[in-house]
Amino acid sequence: MIQLTINNxxxxxxxxxxxxxxxxxxxxxxxxxxxxxxxxxxxxCRICSVEVENARTLQVACMxxxxxxxxxxxxxxxxxxxxxxxxxxxxxxxxKNCLSCVRNQSCELQQLGEIxxxxxxxxxxxxxxxxxxxxxxxxxxLSKCIFCRRCITACKEIQGIGILDAQYRGFDSVxxxxxxxxxxxxxxxxxxxxxxxxxxxxxxxxxxxxxxxNAINDPEIRxxxxxxxxxxxxxxxxxxxxxxxxxxxxxxxAIRALGVDDVFDTxxxxxxxxxxxxxxxxxxxxxxxxxxxxxLPIITSCSPGWIKYVESYFPQLIPHLSTCKSPHMxxxxxxxxxxxxxxxxxxxxxxxxxxxxxTAKKFECSREEMINRGxxxxxxxxxxxxxxxxxxxAGIDFPNLEDEDFDDPMGQSTGAADIFxxxxxxxxxxxxxxxxIITGRDLPFEQLHVTPIVGLxxxxxxxxxxxxxxPEYKMFEGFEAKVAVTSGLAGAxxxxxxxxxxxxxxxxxxxxxxxxxxxxxxGQPRSHDPDVRIKRLKAIYGEDEGxxxxxxxxxxxxxxxxxxxxxxxxxxxxxxxxxxxYFDRSKENEK
Amino acid sequence: xxQSKQMLHKLPDDxxxxxxxxxxxxxxxxAKANNLIMILHAAQGIYGYLPYPVQKFIxxxxxxxxAEVSGVVTFYSFFSTKPKGKHTILVCMGTACYVRGGKKLVxxxxxxxxxNVSDTTEDGKFTLSVARxxxxxxxxxxxxxxxxxxxxxxxxxxxxxxxxx
Numbered sequence: 001m002i003q004l005t006i007n008n009x010x011x012x013x014x015x016x017x018x019x020x021x022x023x024x025x026x027x028x029x030x031x032x033x034x035x036x037x038x039x040x041x042x043x044x045c046r047i048c049s050v051e052v053e054n055a056r057t058l059q060v061a062c063m064x065x066x067x068x069x070x071x072x073x074x075x076x077x078x079x080x081x082x083x084x085x086x087x088x089x090x091x092x093x094x095x096k097n098c099l100s101c102v103r104n105q106s107c108e109l110q111q112l113g114e115i116x117x118x119x120x121x122x123x124x125x126x127x128x129x130x131x132x133x134x135x136x137x138x139x140x141x142l143s144k145c146i147f148c149r150r151c152i153t154a155c156k157e158i159q160g161i162g163i164l165d166a167q168y169r170g171f172d173s174v175x176x177x178x179x180x181x182x183x184x185x186x187x188x189x190x191x192x193x194x195x196x197x198x199x200x201x202x203x204x205x206x207x208x209x210x211x212x213x214n215a216i217n218d219p220e221i222r223x224x225x226x227x228x229x230x231x232x233x234x235x236x237x238x239x240x241x242x243x244x245x246x247x248x249x250x251x252x253x254a255i256r257a258l259g260v261d262d263v264f265d266t267x268x269x270x271x272x273x274x275x276x277x278x279x280x281x282x283x284x285x286x287x288x289x290x291x292x293x294x295x296l297p298i299i300t301s302c303s304p305g306w307i308k309y310v311e312s313y314f315p316q317l318i319p320h321l322s323t324c325k326s327p328h329m330x331x332x333x334x335x336x337x338x339x340x341x342x343x344x345x346x347x348x349x350x351x352x353x354x355x356x357x358x359t360a361k362k363f364e365c366s367r368e369e370m371i372n373r374g375x376x377x378x379x380x381x382x383x384x385x386x387x388x389x390x391x392x393x394a395g396i397d398f399p400n401l402e403d404e405d406f407d408d409p410m411g412q413s414t415g416a417a418d419i420f421x422x423x424x425x426x427x428x429x430x431x432x433x434x435x436x437i438i439t440g441r442d443l444p445f446e447q448l449h450v451t452p453i454v455g456l457x458x459x460x461x462x463x464x465x466x467x468x469x470x471p472e473y474k475m476f477e478g479f480e481a482k483v484a485v486t487s488g489l490a491g492a493x494x495x496x497x498x499x500x501x502x503x504x505x506x507x508x509x510x511x512x513x514x515x516x517x518x519x520x521x522x523g524q525p526r527s528h529d530p531d532v533r534i535k536r537l538k539a540i541y542g543e544d545e546g547x548x549x550x551x552x553x554x555x556x557x558x559x560x561x562x563x564x565x566x567x568x569x570x571x572x573x574x575x576x577x578x579x580x581x582y583f584d585r586s587k588e589n590e591k
Numbered sequence: 592x593x594q595s596k597q598m599l600h601k602l603p604d605d606x607x608x609x610x611x612x613x614x615x616x617x618x619x620x621x622a623k624a625n626n627l628i629m630i631l632h633a634a635q636g637i638y639g640y641l642p643y644p645v646q647k648f649i650x651x652x653x654x655x656x657x658a659e660v661s662g663v664v665t666f667y668s669f670f671s672t673k674p675k676g677k678h679t680i681l682v683c684m685g686t687a688c689y690v691r692g693g694k695k696l697v698x699x700x701x702x703x704x705x706x707n708v709s710d711t712t713e714d715g716k717f718t719l720s721v722a723r724x725x726x727x728x729x730x731x732x733x734x735x736x737x738x739x740x741x742x743x744x745x746x747x748x749x750x751x752x753x754x755x756x
Contacts, residue, residue, distance in 0.1 A: 156656060156659070161656070162657075162658050165656065165658035165659050165661070166666075167665050168665045168666065169665070177658055178643065178647075178658045178660070178662075179661045179665065179672065180665075186658075
């Protein structure tokens with residue numbers, strides 16, 4: 001242990017600890033801005049500057065590591081003055097429209113101003129860049145950018161893409177796609193990880209709140225809303241609940257209280273996806289096992305950021321993608337066909353809204369092929385953050401809501417659907433059902449969990465052997481299915497490169513575009529809890545284990561829709577409504 | 592957005608051939624990201640300037656993000672993303688030339704050539720640039736066309752200077 005002194009307090013810290021971390025461990029908070037634990041450690045804003053005795057200059061606490069005998073002052077006159085000037089300079093060309101900013105009251109720059117006791121604005125030069133760039137998913141407001149570079153880290157280091165970087169120099173500097181192009185022209189996956197880490201209002205989701213209110217307030221329109229699996233374990237954070245709290249019942253009640261007519265659940269459609277995708281896998285595997293041509297590994301298609309990434313960077317692998325639409329699109333399509341017919345409402349008078357932990361879903365619902373019988377499957381996509389804002393705007397007392405259920409016929413779900421929200425979950429849900437179909441028995445694992453693919457590692461793999469299979473699937477006897485799971489596009493690239501070079505040993509791959517999966521998607525509440533990933537993961541598995549039914553093929557309302565409407569998984573109507581196709585976007589918008 | 596003008600420019604006829612030359616430079620530097628600036632220098636020498644398609648070619652070949660390459664290209668004033676004209680006009684804006692009317696020369700040239708500073712005329716003949724001091728204060732206001740210095744220029748003389756080219 002290293003002994004040092006911070007503010008006259010003798011403390012000890014592990015070697016390699018930064019001054020900022022050592023101070024925090026001992027109850028001393030050093031103001032910081034660009035630093036984001038576990039994500040971004042760059043020292044670009046210098047706000048956490050501290051005085052170290054005998055050092056020539058002030059040291060940046062988030063970067064400088066503790067040394068034996070170090071004497072640190074975090075609140076000396078020099079430090080306070082420096083921090084104030086740094087902050088004032090940052091503010092000098094920052095847009096001052098705080099009261100009408102999307103991040104009002106949740107802005108880290110605003111919060112820092114309060115901590116630093118800023119009461120004047122000496123260097124007001126006006127905003128350097130009045131520039132707004134709108135894409136279907138992400139909106140950039142460059143007048144608010146403070147050059148912390150967190151978005152660059154999220155895009156380049158974490159996702160491995162690098163759409164954003166610093167362009168030009170001096171007052172012309174801008175954090176932007178190459179040559180300051182629009183994000184629409186930059187092969188962005190729209191994963192939205194940049195919007196999660198942005199401390200200010202420079203990067204945010206493109207607003208869908210207004211059109212949702214318009215639909216709710218139109219008496220002619222029947223509004224259908226559906227929340228994704230990952231929403232229920234994160235929405236509570238918007239209302240002060242600890243990270244990892246499940247608020248499923250209150251969420252359903254709040255959506256109903258907004259004035260929504262049908263409160264369905266994307267979980268239901270996740271069960272449906274397993275039936276369709278599981279069937280697709282079985283068909284391809286049977287073809288391969290009986291010596292016919294079929295494309296394996298099959299890769300999951302629930303994550304639209306991942307889909308756009310494949311279309312942009314690995315178009316040659318499009319045949320590997322499952323043709324299943326993502327679950328909310330399936331539910332949207334069925335709301336305007338199956339449900340519309342059932343209740344006798346014109347599909348053009350139905351407005352479907354998906355609550356998603358995702359910004360890429362906003363782009364997805366605008367894709368031209370996501371239209372059936374002349375109406376779009378999904379009309380609007382709200383992020384978890386946007387739903388939280390709407391609930392606040394509507395004056396709904398969220399913590400005091402009584403738990404409510406989802407509506408029939410698309411509200412009932414199994415535990416297999418809940419885990420769609422976390423990395424490894426889609427694969428586990430598929431394995432539970434595929435194993436049962438092939439062998440006629442439940443998956444012989446404790447709690448039905450496929451332990452090797454549970455957790456937050458970048459790439460996980462498992463092998464599943466089929467023995468004593470039912471006669472119909474005798475070709476699977478002794479077959480060992482190899483599966484792989486990854487979350488985050490950097491991991492996806494590794495697995496895709498394997499396929500390109502013919503070295504992929506897998507039959508089935510699950511990819512989620514965001515690290516840890518939807519629980520930490522680009523539309524989720526911004527959390528500074530370093531354990532956010534594991535806490536939300538536990539909450540998702542808690543939802544799963546709390547359900548009576550844990551396997552998609554046991555869902556009675558799924559059985560009912562096949563009996564009443566769809567026929568069989570992979571059948572004609574399924575193909576029309578629940579499956580899709582993809583485009584080579586590698587040359588799209590190429591400048 | 593900055594819809595850079597060079598996107599509208601036609602790429603040179605020997606575009607592919609020049610890219611091949613750039614590729615061999617990248618191979619020589621083993622495509623190491625640390626060598627990016629040297630590679631860009633050489634690429635500009637081969638291609639004349641570094642438009643977006645060239646930046647993208649370099650980024651793909653080096654397996655780094657285009658945004659990173661363009662970040663470097665746009666940071667250093669040595670690199671140009673626009674094609675240079677046949678002749679470069681350099682107007683001195685050092686103190687002596689400035690007080691003797693250097694600014695008027697820039698304005699006059701902008702008008703006559705119909706370009707902004709650091710842009711190139713439509714016919715590709717002239718690129719207009721400014722310099723802080725060309726070390727010819729006694730000749731103020733001065734300008735250079737390529738390697739030739741013109742002394743005591745006034746806006747009325749610009750036409751005769753340009754007519755020499």
